Amino acid sequence: MSQNAPLGIFDSGLGGLTVAREIAQRLPHESFVYVGDTRRCPYGPRDLSQVEQYVREICTFLQDKGVKLIVIACNTATAAGLELMQREFDIPIIGVIEPGARAAVRTTRNRKVGVIGTVGTIQSSVYHHAVKALDAGCQVMSVATPSFVDMVEEGLAFSDEQSSDVTHGLRVPPNFDEIATDYLGPLQDEEVDTVVLGCTHYPLLHDPIAEIMGDDVVLVSSAEETARDVSSTLQRRGHEALEDHIPTYQFFTTGDLDRFQMLGSKVFGRPLDSLELLDIDYLESLIDPHKE
Amino acid sequence: MSQNAPLGIFDSGLGGLTVAREIAQRLPHESFVYVGDTRRCPYGPRDLSQVEQYVREICTFLQDKGVKLIVIACNTATAAGLELMQREFDIPIIGVIEPGARAAVRTTRNRKVGVIGTVGTIQSSVYHHAVKALDAGCQVMSVATPSFVDMVEEGLAFSDEQSSDVTHGLRVPPNFDEIATDYLGPLQDEEVDTVVLGCTHYPLLHDPIAEIMGDDVVLVSSAEETARDVSSTLQRRGHEALEDHIPTYQFFTTGDLDRFQMLGSKVFGRPLDSLELLDIDYLESLIDPHKE
Numbered sequence: 001m002s003q004n005a006p007l008g009i010f011d012s013g014l015g016g017l018t019v020a021r022e023i024a025q026r027l028p029h030e031s032f033v034y035v036g037d038t039r040r041c042p043y044g045p046r047d048l049s050q051v052e053q054y055v056r057e058i059c060t061f062l063q064d065k066g067v068k069l070i071v072i073a074c075n076t077a078t079a080a081g082l083e084l085m086q087r088e089f090d091i092p093i094i095g096v097i098e099p100g101a102r103a104a105v106r107t108t109r110n111r112k113v114g115v116i117g118t119v120g121t122i123q124s125s126v127y128h129h130a131v132k133a134l135d136a137g138c139q140v141m142s143v144a145t146p147s148f149v150d151m152v153e154e155g156l157a158f159s160d161e162q163s164s165d166v167t168h169g170l171r172v173p174p175n176f177d178e179i180a181t182d183y184l185g186p187l188q189d190e191e192v193d194t195v196v197l198g199c200t201h202y203p204l205l206h207d208p209i210a211e212i213m214g215d216d217v218v219l220v221s222s223a224e225e226t227a228r229d230v231s232s233t234l235q236r237r238g239h240e241a242l243e244d245h246i247p248t249y250q251f252f253t254t255g256d257l258d259r260f261q262m263l264g265s266k267v268f269g270r271p272l273d274s275l276e277l278l279d280i281d282y283l284e285s286l287i288d289p290h291k292e
Numbered sequence: 293m294s295q296n297a298p299l300g301i302f303d304s305g306l307g308g309l310t311v312a313r314e315i316a317q318r319l320p321h322e323s324f325v326y327v328g329d330t331r332r333c334p335y336g337p338r339d340l341s342q343v344e345q346y347v348r349e350i351c352t353f354l355q356d357k358g359v360k361l362i363v364i365a366c367n368t369a370t371a372a373g374l375e376l377m378q379r380e381f382d383i384p385i386i387g388v389i390e391p392g393a394r395a396a397v398r399t400t401r402n403r404k405v406g407v408i409g410t411v412g413t414i415q416s417s418v419y420h421h422a423v424k425a426l427d428a429g430c431q432v433m434s435v436a437t438p439s440f441v442d443m444v445e446e447g448l449a450f451s452d453e454q455s456s457d458v459t460h461g462l463r464v465p466p467n468f469d470e471i472a473t474d475y476l477g478p479l480q481d482e483e484v485d486t487v488v489l490g491c492t493h494y495p496l497l498h499d500p501i502a503e504i505m506g507d508d509v510v511l512v513s514s515a516e517e518t519a520r521d522v523s524s525t526l527q528r529r530g531h532e533a534l535e536d537h538i539p540t541y542q543f544f545t546t547g548d549l550d551r552f553q554m555l556g557s558k559v560f561g562r563p564l565d566s567l568e569l570l571d572i573d574y575l576e577s578l579i580d581p582h583k584e
Contacts, residue, residue: 086429090403098426106521107528111382133425134390137378229398236399 001068003238004245006031007230008062008070012054013041014153014260015200016073017267019096022223023071024249024268027231029241031248033065036264038255039280042149044118044199048080051120053287055081059089060286061278065250068239071230072096075117075199075222079124092233097121099229100196100222101130105138107218108194114187115142117198118149127198141190145183145199151176152201156263170266172208180212188213197221204267252278293360295530296537298323299522300354300362304346305333306445306552307492308365309559311388314515315363316541316560319523321533323540325357328556330547331572334441336410336491340372343412345579347373351381352578353570357542360531363522364388367409367490367514371416384525389413391521392488392514393422397430399510400486406479407434409490410441419490433482437475437491443468444493448555462558464500472504480505489513496559544570 009020013036020034035058037043043051055077062070070093072078072085078095086093104113115127122144131140151173158171187195195217197203203221210219234240241247251272253260265271301312305328312326327350329335335343347369354362362385364370364377370387378385396405407419414436423432447462479487487509489495495513502511526532533539543564545552557563 083428086427089429092427093429103528106525109529135378135384136375137381137385233398236395237401 001239004031004241005066005068006033006248006250008033008035008059008065008067009073010035010037010058010062010070010077011074011200012036012043012077013038013201013255014156014263014267015149015202015204017264018200018203018221019071019073019223019226021268022227023230024247026227027234027241029243029245029247030234031241031245033062033067033250034252035061035278036251036253036255036260038253038260040254042118043074043076043080044120044146044149046120048120048124051077051080052084055085056088057283057286059085059093061283063089063091064286067091069094069230069233071226073200073226075100076120079121079126094226094229094233096200096222096226097126097198098130099225100198100220101127102134103220103222103225104194104196105131105134107220108138110191110193111135111138112190112192112194113138113140114190114192114195115140115198116145116148116183116187116195116202117142119144119146121198127196139190141187141192143183143186147179148205149199149201152204153263156204156266157259170204172205176208177212180209184209184212192217194218194220249274251275254278254280254283293531296323296533297358297360298325298540298542300325300327300351300357300359301365302327302329302350302354302362302369303366303492304328304335304369305330305493306448306555306559307441307494307496309556310492310495310513311363311365311515311518313560314519315522316539318519319526319533321535321537321539322526323533323537325354325359325542326544327353327570328543328545328547328552330545330552332546334410335366335368335372336412336438336441338412340412340416343369343372344376347377348380349575349578351377351385353575355381355383356578359383361386361522361525363518365492365518367392367492368412371413371418386518386521386525388492388514388518389418389490390422391517392490392512393419394426395512395514395517396486396488397423397426399512400430402483402485403427403430404482404484404486405430405432406482406484406487407432407490408437408440408475408479408487408494409434411436411438413490419488431482433479433484435475435478439471440497441491441493444496445555448496448558449551462496464497468500469504472501476501476504484509486510486512541566543567546570546572546575
């Protein structure tokens with residue numbers, strides 16, 4: 001395994017680019033291969049066993065690309081497939097749920113933590129278990145906020161500037177306040193002081209969510225803590241890229257190339273220089289159906 | 293809660309001072325109150341429900357001292373009481389098992405991890421579960437090595453120099469190799485590339501254990517990762533001591549004062565300036581028996 005081998009990062013779409021961006025900032029010598037499975041996005045409402053199969057396909061694709069570590073930068077995919085992929089693959093695979101839970105446990109003062117995520121993530125109760133494993137005395141209140149993913153994808157399409165702040169490019173839809181107040185009311189009633197943005201799309205809605213939750217509530221995302229985990233894992237194994245290594249970022253999408261370039265560059269904060277189409281049929285062919 | 297309030301740290305005896313030392317190095321402005329329950333040491337062979345009661349008493353004592361966070365710097369006590377104490381107390385309580393497991397998962401390359409600890413810790417399977425929660429594909433091989441605690445305590449008594457290296461002051465007993473080879477053989481047979489020193493006494497035996505395990509095996513202790521967790525928790529909550537705060541270290545032992553001073557200063561790396569006797573009867577009186 002070459003130290004300069006790329007990392008693999010993937011998501012159902014654009015949200016994982018918030019994690020990729022954090023990794024690129026924190027680990028400036030590391031290359032990565034990013035897959036955004038936009039054609040099958042969102043994963044949230046799908047059956048977890050279906051998502052698990054998608055995760056297996058993409059992990060296989062990334063492994064074939066010679067990555068030294070995989071980040072499942074998608075909460076639903078982590079909930080559906082992390083454990084199984086860790087058993088099936090030899091390279092380290094890091095999800096975003098445990099890091100997010102850890103960030104929340106360390107942040108909360110009143111030990112009342114809210115979690116928002118897709119239906120798949122919330123129904124799996126993975127955040128609940130991950131928080132309780134770290135602090136058994138912490139109360140966890142989980143709410144599914146499925147419309148937020150569409151709002152991000154649509155809001156990005158309507159934004160027209162490429163901002164250095166990851167949330168600024170997004171135009172918040174006019175019905176956001178109404179829907180968000182409805183979603184977030186129960187968390188406010190429970191007086192949570194920390195909310196986990198349990199979907200990698202949600203950091204793009206950080207500011208409007210923060211406005212509704214108020215100054216006393218801290219919003220935490222998995223991105224920073226996940227990037228730390230990647231850093232620590234590479235360091236402890238001696239797999240860090242060399243300091244003179246000039247990183248390359250290779251992006252693949254299963255969906256529309258132009259759209260991914262336009263929206264992705266807003267989230268990633270710079271143009272996606274190398275972007276290619278990843279064919280779904282090819283992805284599916286990577287898994288031998290007789291193995292299932 | 294004052295930002296300059298002390299941390300609480302405790303162990304069944306001297307081992308937790310390896311963690312206290314790491315915390316003092318990493319967080320040079322933080323005061324702490326340390327309890328070494330040497331009269332009831334070792335906790336390892338005791339019934340976990342008995343240990344749980346000791347943990348409750350000491351947490352209550354530390355809470356009465358106004359600590360802002362408690363570190364259970366003892367693997368057996370973490371296994372026995374962490375979850376329950378987190379539910380019973382309002383302040384954050386951090387154990388040493390999850391951080392140790394995390395360090396191991398990030399370190400291993402062949403994903404075969406050995407764990408050595410007391411009988412209580414190993415029988416509780418907490419390390420096994422903690423490692424699997426972070427990497428379901430990691431193999432865990434656990435071995436109880438109870439004699440190591442006595443060897444540390446005795447070895448310290450016979451060492452005669454106060455060394456800057458935490459392991460150097462220790463005189464390894466003559467039968468160490470024989471016993472250790474017997475303990476560690478199964479881990480070598482399984483070809484683990486990482487061994488968790490799952491007892492806070494064991495870092496003091498780092499060098500002789502490393503000699504038996506060989507150059508290709510990395511020994512990880514919880515101390516460093518636990519100190520990071522403490523740092524991150526204080527930082528995220530805004531509970532860090534101020535930069536002009538001059539820290540004080542207050543030590544309590546339930547056992548012999550002279551012995552604790554002599555041995556403790558070797559482990560901590562400097563004299564224990566403030567050391568007081570903590571009466572067991574007083575400790576027991578802190579818990580209302582009618583509550584049990």
